[in-house]
Amino acid sequence: MxxxxxxxxxxxxxxxxxxxxxxxxxxxxxxxxxxxxxxxxxxxxxxxxxxxxxxxxxxxxxxxxxxxxxxxxxxxxxxxxxxxxxxxxxxxxxxxxxxxxxxxxxxxxxxxxxxxxxxxxxxxxxxxxxxxxxxxxxxxxxxxxxxxxxxxxxxxxxxxxxxxxxxxxxxxxxxxxxxxxxxxxxxxxxxxxxxxxxxxxxxxxxxxxxxxSVGSKELADMSKILTENTNLPISFKPNAGMPILVNKETVFPETVDEFIENSLKAYSYGVNMFGGCCGTNPQYIKALSKELKNAKPIKRKTVSKFFLSSRTTAYNLDEIRKPIIIGERINPTGKKKFQEELLKNRFTYAKDAARSQTESGANILDINTGIAGADETSLLVNAVNQIQEIVHIPLCIDSSNPKSLQEAVKSCAGRPLINSVNGEKEKLETIMPIAKKYGCPLIALATDEKGIPKTEQERLDIAAKIVQYADKIGFPRKNLIFDYLSLAVSASVGQTERTLNAIKKSKQLYPECKTVLGISNISFGLPARQILNSTFLKMAVEAGLDFAIINPSEDWTIHDKKAQSVLLGKENAINEYITAYSGFKKQTVQQEEENISPAKKLYLSVLRGDKNEVQDIVNKIIDEAGRHELSRHCGFDPQSLPCSDIAKQACNDSGAFKIVNDSVLGALNEVGEKFAAKEYFLPQIIMSAEVAQNAFAIIKGVLKNSQNQNVKGSKIILATVKGDMHDIGKNIVGAVLESYGFEIIDLGVNVSAETIIAKAKEINPIIIGLSALMTTTMPEMETVINLKKLNAIPAKIIIGGAAVTAKFALEIGADFYAKDAIEGAKFVQTANKNNPTHLKKLHTNN
Amino acid sequence: MITIPHIRISYEEVLARLGYSKSKTKITADIETAIKDNIFLADKLLKAKVVLAYTKIALKNDIVFLENAFKIDSSNIARLLKDCFMVYGIAITIGTDIENKRDDFLSKKETFNALILDSCGSVSAEAFMRDAYNQIRDIEKSKGLTITKRYSCGYGDWRLESQKDFLNWLGADKIGINLTDGYMMKPEKSISALIGVKKA
The missing domain is CATH 3.20.20.330 (Homocysteine-binding-like domain)
Incomplete structure (x- = not known):
């Protein structure tokens, strides 16, 4: 068929x-x-x-x-x-x-x-x-x-x-x-x-x-929502109630009569296909057949919705008050911090901007990751994947690269907007089919191979060309959103009127199509830009603008007569505007210049659990240490060398490692103190530990060819004992110990005593850490200790886990019981210094 | 008949589970956001399932006999079920998706995310069991009966090994709960419990 x-x-x-x-x-x-x-x-x-x-x-x-x-x-x-x-x-x-x-x-x-x-x-x-x-x-x-x-x-x-x-x-x-x-x-x-x-x-x-999943009553209610929001035919296949396993039988609580009653309710809403899911049987279908076989479908009211969606929520854009705001801030142009992050495949800035724009009232978030020297496709996909999981509003995928657009749109868990195509033949033929395949509305710029058109008619001609192509390939006109361009009013007097006229005429020519403008271009080169931007937005909305690409955190309530005169191209208006607002200063929060050393910055990063700057800080430490050594030994100006050469020089010296080591360990000690005072809790310990690990990984990476033995941490074996599958506690201890620079050999879960001791014989660790969560698996710890003694392995044994106690540790002959990762780290540091007196004190205290 | 609720993970409960002190602990906005991101993720990975059984019981010398099922040799359970004529057995799970994602984080050394997700799993399993317990309480209350607190295998003198008979009685494998050789439930975020029913 x-x-x-x-x-x-x-x-x-x-x-x-x-x-x-x-x-x-x-x-x-x-x-x-x-x-x-x-x-x-x-x-x-x-x-x-x-x-x-x-x-x-x-x-x-x-x-x-x-x-x-x-x-x-x-x-x-x-x-x-x-x-x-x-x-x-x-x-x-x-x-x-x-x-x-x-x-x-x-x-x-x-x-x-x-x-x-x-x-x-x-x-x-x-x-x-x-x-x-x-x-x-x-x-x-x-x-x-x-x-x-x-x-x-x-x-x-x-x-x-x-x-x-x-x-x-x-x-x-x-x-x-x-x-x-x-x-x-x-x-x-x-x-x-x-x-x-x-x-x-x-x-x-x-x-x-x-x-x-649910029964016919719940599904009938949901089917009503479907009938009110789509013109497509609808199928309905409920369970015979919500199942539950009782006395080994899966019980479906709904009777055939209830099932039919609710199916008929769904029929009255305009549902077209009826059947049953889990728990139903031929009796249910027979009863359905009796009531609905060959029935005439109930005619539904035709609906017209323009949905964009995220993973969790859909918005009918026709119901949103104009202009629909597309947040513009996730775009690296002119944003140094975001550019640096993108080059490191990081999205902290993007995620923060996503959250803050959503809170400020954005309806859609534009995402652009175009930056020289980076893989735009991979960045755009990663940005989409990360941002769509933390906000509920739809995305606008912004790129001129068809491959990047396609891959990012594929990654979307909702229906996004695509930004953008233009009238260039090649762009039309590559980008519009992507929008068609994935069913996305598409922003279409009124430019083409000839560049930016000056007159409104030229812009409308390009729009006509785009509409013609859309009709040809079957791309729905209602999914076209025209951008008739906002150009700097300072460079082209009178162009605002041309843009606004194009919007008005476009609405008459293509009533199905919508319009969009990137607002802030208009004020380029003039003071008090937001006054112009906001005034322009108001005029554009009056002309029929549907979407505005703006920073939603700015003040969009301003309407200024001088700005309006500039935008309308009135004689001498620009000069009057400049005179009036040349002294205008945008209110910004002055950030205090942090004039602190890289070592202190690293200390603070670890203390606060802030990963963002670690790589830069450690590189700076390496660079400065290298310059210092060169200046001391070589007698020439080290400032003339590029950073990578300095780093190489630093490789021959332990200076950089010592600075990193001291900063990290100093910060971790303070973290431990805060933990003891309950000012910090476990997630903060782990966050700091991860920052410390990053710092050590970077410095060790740079110094890997060094002869310096300080770089190599002492070894620690960790394992969850035989019979026990719990992993997370052991991993937390591992992360904290690794943050102190120790080398962790994690043998995993359910590890036999023989495997642990064999590994210890092979690598001679300073510590063997054993974890067990259950009382039934704790005795296995004693087996490990006995086997260790039998093999005369010098490593200390430290034990921990929910049911483990200090008393139990003493009974089985463990060297130490740690109630948490920080205590464990303290003991291990002490053991590493081979200080038996302190070790004993710690043990006695617990 | 009890129903499966849609559990939403409580931020406050996750914090409490991780040792947060309302009066002393200070967290930055970044940490708060990172925790909430993981809760948001965990919410999407929850797949709650429940299995229930009930039967009459008889008590003799600290041994509880479950009719047509098995017996529990435990003075703690015998004490719990004193005056009870019936028991419910219940097992719930939130499925494997959260622990799989947690293990994925661990393999990438993203311990912070793993820790939060693991806590989310524990908090949601607890919340789910709490809800199921309250539903059973309400059902029995409507019959003029009352229920005991819930009790799980491995606590007190109820030997963990009994878990095998207990889960077998429930048919917990039908919702994907199985036991390791060491009697641990898989998926990890699963809870089983026995609840007694008696006259109010």
Whole structure:
């Protein structure tokens, strides 16, 4: 069945889906002697045929083939990878055979569901890996003539995105995209219903729907939200209530009557396809058939929404008061700190700017990472991945590089805006198809190969060219947002009027298209820029502007008559404006110049747990130490040498290492004191430890060829003892000890005494640290101690863990019990100095 | 019948679990943001599941006999269930996604993020169990009954080894909870408990 026929059928009548497969297989005890449910298709086809036949008999029009998890990643886990094609082929054929036996017409749907792993950044799977897996599944469903594809039980929006895109690329028939929501109407990963609509609609799903997780009552309420926010056909496949395992039985509390009552409610809202998910059976479908088979769909009110979305929230831009604010601050142009961070692949500035702009009222965040000497694509993807997890507003992906745009848009967990294309043929032909594929609105600049047009007509001509191309490739006009350019009023008197006129005329010519301006360009070269910017914005909005790219933290309430005169190009207005505002100074917070040494800066960074500047600070220390040595020994001016040469010189001396070592250890001691006074708590210890580790890693990296033995830390073995799987406490101790410059050999969890002692014999550590969380695994610590004594290993044993006590440590002959990482570090430092008196004192105190 | 709530992780509970002192600890805005970022992440990784069983019990010489199930040889449990005629067994888990992400952080030496995420896992599992316990309490209260506090294997003289029989009785493997050779539950952020029911 082709897509058109299927959609026509949906217009004519309600279609019935099938009921649960998994719980029915389980109820009939069919899930045995197989590695995965999909294996039934090739190993026990009669079992799956039994389930399908019962649903066909009950009245289902659409049946979902048993191909739910038949993607290569899941199949590989079950050692069924080489059977994937056969599984999919049989999955479809079994459906056809069952229908044939009953002499009925059915719609055979290929079923695609979750891979079972989250895509980055929530999980480890890359978007492309997920896309490739779904592509293989969809292409096989196409090969074996599935009529439609139903993507179902999706809980994560990026995975849904990969699945829809893969299905669209490999399958010509209709695609129904279904997600699973919990009672509070969001997916486990935080996506709400409208964000789901925004994503599925924009990617070109032919119908959308809801299945699983909750019962029919909750799902009917959610279906109402769908009917009010999309014109697409809607499917409805609830569980028979929310399941719970009681006395080893999965109990689905909903009765058939309740299920039907709520399904009819959903029908009244305008839902088009009905079936059941977990806990339902042919009885439910039979009852649905009685009520809804061949029913005429309830006509819904046509809705018009312009959604942009983030992972968690969708915004209908038509409902936002104009102008819609696009925050402009995540752009490295003119921002030295952000540029430096980007060159180090860091996003602290970007994340801070994302948060502060959101708080200041931005509706959308523009993200631009274009910077010389860096991989823009990788930076843009990383920025998108990091920013979208900390804000709830949609993103505007800003680049002139098509590859960067494509990869970043792919990474978006919502429906972003793309910034931008222009009238250049090459740009149009590369960028607009990306926007089309991913269903994104696109900012289109009114420039082309000839540069910036002077007149409004030239700008409108370029817009016409862009609209023509959009129509040609089927890119919806409503997704075009024209930027008719705001140019510096100081350089071109009268241009403001041309821009505003272009906006007004564009609204008449292309009422579906929207408009945008980057506001602050207008005031370039003039004083009191915000006065001009704000006044201009007000005039642009009056002309019909929809979007403004601005810094939302500025004051946008100003409207100034002198500024207006400048913008309207009135005679002598610029001179009058300059005279009036030449003494105007923007109020800024004066930052106190920190005139402190790099050593002190490093100390403060460790103390505060601030990683941002560590690399620069340590490099500065290395540089200064090198210059100092050169000046002392070589007798020439070291200031004439570049920094890298200085660093090389420093390699021959321990000066830099000593400064770093002293600063870090001094700061860590203060951190320890603050911890003891409860002024700091555990996360701060770890943050400081991570900064210290970074500092040591940098200095050790530079000094790795040095003969200086101070650089090499004493060795410490850490392990969680045999039988115990707890990792985090041991890792915290490891991080803190490493921050003191010790070399940590972490043997992991569930480590036998023999393995620990063998390693100790090999590397001769100063300390063996043992961790156990449970009373049942603590005795293993004594086994390690006894084995250590037997092998005459000199290392001290330090033990810790939730159930471990100082008394227990004494009883089993451990050298020390540390109640936390800081105490452990104190002991280890002492042991390292080989001071038995102090060691004894510490031990006695605990 | 109890339902699975949508747990939202409490920032204050995460701080408290990590040793934060309201009167003494001072944290910077950066640390606060970094903690909240991890809570935001953890919220998305929670996958709560619950399994429940109930049965009548009989007590004899500090041994509790669960009808059609197994027996518990523990004076602590016998004391807890004095006057009770029935017990609930419950196991909850928040799934493996949080601990997988935590381990991913650890492998990248991002110990801070790992620590916060681990605490989020513990806090949410506790909150989930607390909610389930309150639901059971309300169900029994509506019948004019009351429940005891909850008690878990490995505490007091209820031997950890009993966890095997206990989880088997519950069918906890159906929600993905399994035991290691050392009787630890996997996923790690899982809690099991026994709750007695008696007349109010």
């Amino acid at each position: 082709n897509k058109k026929n299927f959609l026509n059928l949906l217009n004519e009548k309600v279609l019935l889906l099938d009921g649960a497969t998994g719980t029915e297989l389980s109820r009939k005890d069919y899930i045995k002697d197989i590695a995965a449910v999909e294996e039934l298709n090739i190993k026990f086809p009669e079992r799956i045929a039994d389930i399908y036949s019962s649903y066909i008999e009950a009245g289902s029009d659409i049946l979902l083939a048993n191909t739910f998890g038949a993607n290569p990643i899941r199949m590989k886990k079950h050692n069924l990878l080489d059977k994937t094609e056969e599984i999919i082929k049989n999955g479809i054929n079994i459906l056809r055979d069952c229908a044939k036996k009953q002499n009925k017409e059915i719609i055979a749907a290929g079923d695609i569901s979750s891979i079972g792993e989250y895509i980055e950044p929530l999980g480890k799977l890359s978007f492309d890996e997920a896309f490739d897996a779904f592509s293989m599944q969809a292409s096989l469903l196409a090969k074996y003539n599935a009529d439609i594809i139903v993507i179902e039980t999706m809980t994560e929006i990026k995975e849904l995105k990969a699945a829809i895109l893969a299905a669209k690329d490999n399958f010509k028939g209709a695609i129904i995209a279904q997600m699973t929501f919990s009672q509070d109407k969001i997916t486990p990963s935080g996506t709400d219903l409208k964000s789901f609509i925004a994503m599925a609609e924009s990617l070109g799903a032919d119908a959308i729907g809801l299945n699983c």
